[in-house]
Amino acid sequence: MLIEVDKVKIQRRGHLPGWFSTLPTLSISIKSNELSSPVITVKNRKECRVGLAFKANTPKDEIYLVLKLDKETMSLPLGIDSITTMVSFKNYKVSISCRAMGTDYFSMYEMDGLRLIAPNPHTPIPNIKKFSTYHSTKNNLIKRVLYNDSPYKVNPKTFETTGYSPILQNNVISEAHRYTLSLLEDGITTRSKEDEEFLRNLRRLRSSPKMFISIFFHVSLEVSRESILYSFYKLYANPYYKKDLYKRITVKFVGEMGEDHGALRKEFFELAGNELVQDRRFVLSGGLFDLATAEEMAEKIEPGKEVLSISDTEFYTFVGFFIGHVIFQQVQISVRFSRTLYMALLKKKGTYNDIANETLKTSLDWIKNNSVDQMEFVLKSGKKVTDANKEEFIEEFIYEETYGKRVGYPAMAHGFSKAVSDDIYNFQPHQLERLLSGVDHISIKHLKTLAIYRECTFQTEEVMNFWHILENSNEEFRRNVLRFITGSSSLQSIPGSHSECIVITHMNIQGFLPTANTCFRRIVLYKYKSYSELKNKLERAVKENGGFHFI
Template sequence: MARELEHLIGIFHHFVTLRLLSRTDDNMTPNRDVAIMNATKCLAMFYEANERYHLIPYTEFYNDAVNEQLDIKEDFPHFKDRKGFTFCDYPFILNPAIKADILKVESMFQMRHELQDAFFRALFQGVNSPYLVLEIHRDSIIRDALHQLECKSPKDLKKQLRVQFVGEDGVDEGGVQKEFFQLVVREMFDPKYGMFVTNEESRLCWFNSSPMDDELTIDEFKLIGLLLGLAVYNGIILDVHFPLALYRKLMGQSVGLEDLKQLDPTLGKGLEQLLEFEGDVETTYDRPFQVDLNAFDQSFIFDLVEGGASIKLTKHNRRKFVDCYADFILNKSVECQFMSFKEGFDLVCHDSAIRLFRPEEVEQLICGSPELDFEALEQATHYDGGWTKDSKIIKEFWEIVHEFTEEQKKRLLFFTTGSDRVPINGLGKLQFVIAKNGGDSDRLPTSHTCYSVLLLYEYSSKEKLRERLLTAIGNAEGFGMI
């Protein structure tokens, strides 16, 4: 069945591709081509069937020709205004990179609108900042962010973000806000706050399910959701380690045992074994419809269903037990925390182009791509100051970098871009520049993280270049870059 489905969608993809590539009338855009419309609608039916039966990877529905030729500035506004056929109505055909571009165009349009609005309001109502400005003390990052963001209106949140660390000279052209988000994430996930717990086996984080009445803590979950939304809106990649379940919940999808298996492999496997157990379930497991929760050195017992204490687990009700157990861990036990988190996220991202994404694609958008393709980065790099790809030091630079460990490559990315994460569309799309900063020197390389520019001296030897570069990326902590 999978092979037949793959063959069928291949036929329709081939047809759409040929129609796109053989167009002779410039006025006959894809959005007006009835044949392309009908083929896309057929693909939609196959996609819905595949979503139900999971026969082939969802990536098989991406169409390269559509993604290469899509006119975002025409298609997306028509989608927003519900004007006729648009590919955005069939997002399964669009890859994550083009969706990220759509989201970027939407964000830039909204930021420009807020900028113009602030300008005109200033003429009649007095000065009003055209930016969302956060003034942050390094020793109170969470408190400052919480205090300043809680009084911002939804319109303010749609302005372009500017972060200023109090007492520092860094002008935020992108690099400062990257560091701000990195520091916020680091603090929020610090065990001392107790807001999230990390599963030791999967290394994934989940909401702390401990019973809580602390209103401040709930506000902090809202802040994290808001910051996640601001990162998406401003194109910032975050070093967060959530399971896919979080993104599924954000997108309004249900979660269950498969999601629990990713978050907690041991627990998930145990529940799966319960479903497959062929012996006497009631005697062997001897437990009611309840779950134990340990928090703050105390043990809490919760019924999985009403009257769960008096309902014994049996072979006949074990499916319900497993479903209720997964539902408790992923939903009921963290409902207050998650709803506050989602409320913050939706303040920025509600009704945005984020709805075009699958949960897996939202994860890529927020966390970046896992693929460190430095060959693609080399091919896309530009040079300044008289250097070219054939310059001796440039050749030596790439020889050194290609020998780096994965961790060293991440450090280099952090040093030059302010983030060790790869953009969703890959390193080949990163506008990376290596510029000459002078002749031979004992000084370390520097960088303009706002513009992804690496400033290199023309070191006298490959060994010196390697040593200076490794020292620089090893010390790259904080906004010590330019």
């Protein structure tokens, strides 16, 4: 049995819901006959998400939800169901949402994996118990044993699996916890120090209760491709839907047949991000955001255009929340911002090297290396600048050049902080860019390591030609092909992680356009007379990929 505690709300009895004399401390855990979960403590919060998952040994175990508030303790028996229950303590009422599943979720996961790696989709699947069985639980990790006696471990909170060769994950887990780490056998994959630091920060961020995405609960958005950003803004701006913002979003495009198993959500946020930066408030006098360079922005953005009819402060706050929510939903956008913007979101101090104007840098160098006692300029406080306090002046000058002229940054940073946990501040600006938009270059060499082949091998003629086409194409086409296969043009390129794998299937039918199943990151290649025929048909398929009518 798998149990998940989603969220909790505390209310003082006999008073208005918003009134507290003091905020109590609530401890939450799950216990069975032999085991107990980690204890989650809620401090100084009236309402929050919990993000606690626990697996019992057998469905016959007696399972209890244990709540401890100050000196009072309550034990509630759990059955197989979704519940929101109210628990009364002496001075407080606690509302808590949880769900228990009678089936073994990890068995479901492995079953899907077996289907994906089976040589024939119609091949009967063996009894799952013969494939993998429960062994033990230690240090909050579940140990399971494969049919060949090879052990592996599962983290029941993050669903990270370690200790056996990679199989394509269940799509629900892949999307809800897409940063599955260490899927290869120990020692096979070596990562750079930069990758390791990025992954450490990522683990810390994903383990935060605020960033927990339930595998059981989601909110559905039915949207028109003509009003993608506005559809999300309506959800954001309506207080009634505030709680839905912290659920996994599934998307249905009006007039299209696609069912969202993750790919439509990726496309939705990528398109919303592209629409967001078309607003004229990205190119205010002096330059608010650098998408790449001021010249490129001037070419791409229509003067005077506002994508949302809201005040500037509301717009910048929404932009910050949107960027944070992209991270919360564990998707990426194709838009890239300036280092200064990432620093502002992370509340990091600007430095000399962050000033883009070389003339201003030269002026600061002169001030630093020469006496200014005889010069007539002042600090913000009005005090005259001297050799004794010129470092303070330099700091004020750097702040003004990096942040002060960009009036939207404070509101953006505020909106961003509402969507993510404080663990995000462990990231460096370049790491935030990687988290938000992936790497800036698609490596075909890395893509090849992620490929899983069905009905073909890497030596199949069409497969070899496919890789050759990508190797000889530009960055834009590579990203378009990646979007065609996966629903997103971004790739985080983490060595050893197969959450970004692609499945290449070959069918012995002549001349069809390549097709894709974005939900399972799969492309189907057919028989082609030549390299040129495949290239032309791949370009056509990618160009005509404007929805989920036929994919």
